Amino acid sequence: MTRASKSKGRLVAVVGPSGVGKDSVMAGLADALPRMHLVRRVITRAPGLGGEDYDAATPEQFTTLVAEGAFAVHWQAHGLRYGIPVSVSIHIDKGTDCLVNFSRSALAEAAEIFPRFIVLNVTARPETLALRLAARGRETEEEIGKRLANADKPLPAGLRVLHLSNDGSLAETVARGADLLQPAKV
Numbered sequence: 001m002t003r004a005s006k007s008k009g010r011l012v013a014v015v016g017p018s019g020v021g022k023d024s025v026m027a028g029l030a031d032a033l034p035r036m037h038l039v040r041r042v043i044t045r046a047p048g049l050g051g052e053d054y055d056a057a058t059p060e061q062f063t064t065l066v067a068e069g070a071f072a073v074h075w076q077a078h079g080l081r082y083g084i085p086v087s088v089s090i091h092i093d094k095g096t097d098c099l100v101n102f103s104r105s106a107l108a109e110a111a112e113i114f115p116r117f118i119v120l121n122v123t124a125r126p127e128t129l130a131l132r133l134a135a136r137g138r139e140t141e142e143e144i145g146k147r148l149a150n151a152d153k154p155l156p157a158g159l160r161v162l163h164l165s166n167d168g169s170l171a172e173t174v175a176r177g178a179d180l181l182q183p184a185k186v
């Protein structure tokens with residue numbers, strides 16, 4: 001790491017299969033680590049469907065935002081488009097660590113953009129995922145089946161990855177995650 005990049009904030013990209021608990025873990029980490037900025041995504045999902053706080057956009061609005069250069073990174077998954085606003089770089093440049101719900105498919109691109117890029121890979125057993133997605137009830141049974149079929153996706157090689165199991169209680173996962181992310185450690 002250069003001296004210039006050392007003064008920048010870390011971009012912590014939270015990944016893991018659908019239903020593993022990324023949003024829940026992130027909310028807990030944001031409470032436990034008050035200096036960590038929680039990044040709000042733009043998603044082509046109808047507003048107010050619960051889970052994370054996001055900015056809803058129509059597909060047309062999203063296409064316009066892409067053309068305007070509004071996103072540092074964007075990707076497509078589950079029939080939706082997701083964007084990380086370029087404003088994240090303002091926080092990073094000021095030295096503020098940022099936490100963002102990411103796609104495994106966008107990691108390699110993001111690692112080229114952010115100087116201090118860390119992946120927080122949240123894991124859980126397949127049966128845990130199925131139970132949690134069904135209990136959450138945000139998607140139909142068919143959509144849940146597709147999400148479960150996508151659960152196993154390899155991470156690109158060469159990234160700095162921290163692994164965090166979320167099979168146990170959320171409080172315990174958050175405590176371990178907060179410890180993993182102590183600035184002195186990574």
Ligand SMILES: Nc1ncnc2c1ncn2[C@@H]1O[C@H](COP(=O)(O)OP(=O)(O)OP(=O)(O)O)[C@@H](O)[C@H]1O
Pocket residue numbers: 016017018019020021022023024025051132133135136166167168169170171173
């Ligand atoms: N440790 C836990 N114990 C019990 N329930 C949990 C735990 N972690 C998360 N949950 C629950 O599991 C469900 C899925 O969690 P969450 O929405 O945070 O997952 P996600 O990884 O963000 O999923 P997606 O990628 O589909 O948005 C939610 O209903 C949440 O309340």
Ligand SMILES: O=P(O)(O)OC[C@H]1O[C@H](OP(=O)(O)O)[C@H](O)[C@@H]1O
Pocket residue numbers: 015016017018077078082101102103104105150153
């Ligand atoms: O499977 P991969 O590509 O890692 O992730 C795909 C997408 O799934 C999740 O979205 P949501 O929060 O469930 O809408 C992630 O946040 C990401 O945007």
